[in-house]
Every structure is written in C-alpha cells, then in structure tokens.
Amino acid sequence: MTGRLWGIGVGPGDPELLTVKAHRLIEQAGTVAWFAARGRPSNARAAAARHIRPRQPELPLYYPVTTELPAGAEYEELLAGFYDEAAERIATVLDGGEDVAVLCEGDPFFYGSYMYLHNRLAGxxxxxxxxxxxxxxxGAAVLGVPLVCRNExxxxxxxxxxxxxLERHLVDVEAAVVMKLGRNLAKVRASVAAAGLLDRAWYVELATLPAQRVLPLAEADSSGAPYFSxxxxxxxxxxxx
Amino acid sequence: MTGRLWGIGVGPGDPELLTVKAHRLIEQAGTVAWFAARGRPSNARAAAARHIRPRQPELPLYYPVTTELPAGAEYEELLAGFYDEAAERIATVLDGGEDVAVLCEGDPFFYGSYMYLHNRLAGxxxxxxxxxxxxxxxGAAVLGVPLVCRNExxxxxxxxxxxxxLERHLVDVEAAVVMKLGRNLAKVRASVAAAGLLDRAWYVELATLPAQRVLPLAEADSSGAPYFSxxxxxxxxxxxx
Incomplete structure (x- = not known):
C-alpha cells in the first residue's frame, strides 16, 4: 500500500485559523512537507507548528529562487525542475507507505504551490x-468591512x-482584491487611482499575524511591501x- | 459591560472545515445565533452543531421570504426590516452582557447575511x-482541480x-466561479457556452456534504439546481x- 497525499490549507497565518480537518490530518501524517525560501522560516509551517508532533518527520522543500525574480524561460525551467524534484522526493515517501501532508498557506488551489505537486502526483x-x-x-475580516454582497x-x-x-479589470468591478503586491505597490496604487477607487481601497499586510498592518491604500508607503500583502x-x- | 458580537464563518458544510477559532468562540458564546428559512434546518447550524454545547442558548433568525423571490422595492423593504429586527434581538442579548456568536455558512463577509447585522451593530x-x-x-478541492495560479x-x-x-465578464477571465445558481442554471450554462468555456466548466452542488454532486456543466440537469450550487x-x- 502506498501512502496518501494531502494538500492542506493552513489559512492566512493565525494558527487558530486552521480547520479541524487540517489539524487532524497533520497530526495523522507520516511526514509533513512544506515550502520555504532558502534560509527563511516557512510561513505555512509557522501557522501549523502547534499541530506538528514532536519528532514527526518533516520534508522541507526550499525554492531555488525567490518569488520575485523576473519571469522568463530560464526561470520557468528552474521552477519546473524544482517541482519535479520535490514531487519525486514526496513520491519516495508515499512509496514507502507513509501519508504525506503538504502544508500550504491559505488554500492549496488558490495560487498555492501545492498545485504543482498535485499535478505531478495525484494521478x-x-x-x-x-x-x-x-x-x-x-483581510476583509481584520478590516471589519464586508467584501462582497448580493449579486455583486x-x-x-x-x-x-x-x-x-490592472486598470482595465478595475474599472469594471464592484469589489476587488489585488494579491502579490511586493514591489508592485506603487503601480497597483496608480491603477486603483486611475480607476477611481483610491478612496475606498485598503492596504493589508500579514493579516491575522501579530505584525499585521492595515491602512488606507493612499497612505501606504509606496517604496515597497511584502509579497504577502x-x-x-x-x-x-x-x-x- | 455589554457582550461581544462574533460573526463566525463555519465553512462550506463539512463540520471538520470549521476553524479552531470558530470552534473555540462558539463554545465560549453565551448565545449562538443563526439564519434559516422558516421551516427549514439552518445549514450554518448543521455545520457547527457538534460544537454547540447542550442547553447553550440559541437565537434562530428566520427569513421572512425565500432567497429566490424577484427583487423589488417591497422585497428590499421586507428584508431591511427583518435585519433591523434581527439586529435588535441580538442587541438585547449583548446589552445583557452575553457574547453572541452568529454562525455563517462559508465566510461572513463573502456574500454572507451576517454583514447586515454587522453594519447595524459593529458601531x-x-x-x-x-x-x-x-x-x-x-468546490475546487472536491473537484481535485487547481482554481487559479501565478498571475491569473x-x-x-x-x-x-x-x-x-455574465457573458461579458466571462470572455475576459482566466478562472471564474458563478455562485447562486438555483433556477439560473440554464441561463448560466448558455453564457458559459457563449464565452467558449463549456468544455472546462464544472457543476458543483453541496460541496463537502454527504449529498455532494460534481459533474461537467454540460451534463448538469438544466431544470434547476439548489441555491447553494x-x-x-x-x-x-x-x-x-
């Protein structure tokens, strides 16, 4: 019997925002895998840390590059090779009959890296x-503002x-979220302003974590922002x- | 001291998809409130039922109409009056110093009725x-298919x-979800087909519940669908x- 592969959304950061099911499967898993930038702590692991058993085997998957490199054929190839290798490392554990829980910030299928493992292994x-x-x-919860209602x-x-x-999309929406700000903050703000939405736009950084920051987009420092803002x-x- | 108001997302239906925090606050609340159609069980309460203490006070909020009535001034007024009254019933409990947990299917600020209480009470x-x-x-999780990736x-x-x-929005997207199907299913399918997306569109009903159904949109019965599909x-x- 080979093991089972679980892609587990661990939520936005607050360890209490894991689901009961995530908690159960993490505790049950033979091995817990997670992505991280080399030399940096894994955000997904941090959110789930209290649910990982002492001495539970872990499989760190370190990205070969940061997420903010300019796209290009070389970058694409590097990443595809990384996911191939990560999938094979997980396959080795699954072949040994162990279940593997892959921890994912937020939701696994919503801009999550887990999908690249899923595509390679789920078959x-x-x-x-x-x-x-x-x-x-x-983010909407910490703002205390409803995101979208009725038929919007x-x-x-x-x-x-x-x-x-960005501007083309923003002129035609009732509610919007722009993810992956990082060094794109000044550009995004210009697009929001051009679409006439600056007066109701918020900047949210590290929602639900102790270092969380929330302010009107007009007041956000345009020199940059974390990727997870x-x-x-x-x-x-x-x-x- | 007045009580605190908690709007609690209980997830899509599977009781294991409540968060640890939702679980804690529901157990801690003096009163648990929930919306339901009159004469029907509350979906939100069903998802959270195992976390409600025996004899914990509950405050049912029964909609005066079904959610599929045609919109109009009379309907709007009826609903606004209902939310006013529901908010005052909750305010009475809060004034008595009890915390109130309002259970919400999915997420409270994502098309959730809780927002109408929040707007009336959070100040x-x-x-x-x-x-x-x-x-x-x-839905994406039960399909086993990634929803959106990279810069989509x-x-x-x-x-x-x-x-x-619908068609105007759908021609310009990489990934899309159409909520609130109900009796709109045939129209939605026609729009999806006109936008050239029928071959990769899925119909998902009651995701994560025992009665869950998943099939290609092209094969879904066009005579109707539940509202929560x-x-x-x-x-x-x-x-x-």
Missing part, C-alpha cells in the same frame, strides 16, 4: 485537498499584471445595507 | 469576524446577473504546470 497516488481560509477573506462581482487580480491590465477594495454597497 | 458593540472556508474553494485573474460572479452581463471554471493553465 499516481490517492490524494485529497483540504481547503483553507484565504488571506483575502482574512468580485475580481481577484495579481499585482504582477501591467498597469493597463494585498489591496482590498470592498464593495461600496455591502457596507451600507 | 455599537465590540465585534470580530472569524473568516471561514468559502464554498468556492471547497479570478472572477466571482452571481448567477442572478443577466445572460449578457455553483459553476467552477478552473484555470486552464493551473492544471498543466
């Missing part, structure tokens, strides 16, 4: 994904898009009904 | 929202929109990387 092994609380909903449209965008692309433009209607 | 009482797992991510755009739409509005169009790119 070969029994697999299951445990959905998690995404950072965008954690929500757009989720990446801050890596060009200024024009976002802009939230809540529904105008939702807060007035 | 008067200490309040906190506990984000939850939304049905759209539960995700659109979340309501099935109540007109066929033209959705169409998921996962990223084409995410499943090939």
């Amino acid at each position: 070969r092994y029994e697999s299951e994904v445990v959905p998690g609380v995404t950072s965008l909903l954690a 449209t929500l757009s989720v965008l990446s801050g890596v898009l060009s200024r024009d692309e 976002m802009v939230i433009i809540p529904s105008a209607e939702a807060s007035t009904r | 008067r009482y200490e309040s906190e929202v506990v984000p939850g797992v939304t049905s759209l991510l539960a 755009t995700l659109s979340v739409l309501s099935g109540v929109l007109s066929r033209d509005e 959705m169409v998921i169009i996962p990223s084409a790119e995410a499943s090939t990387r």
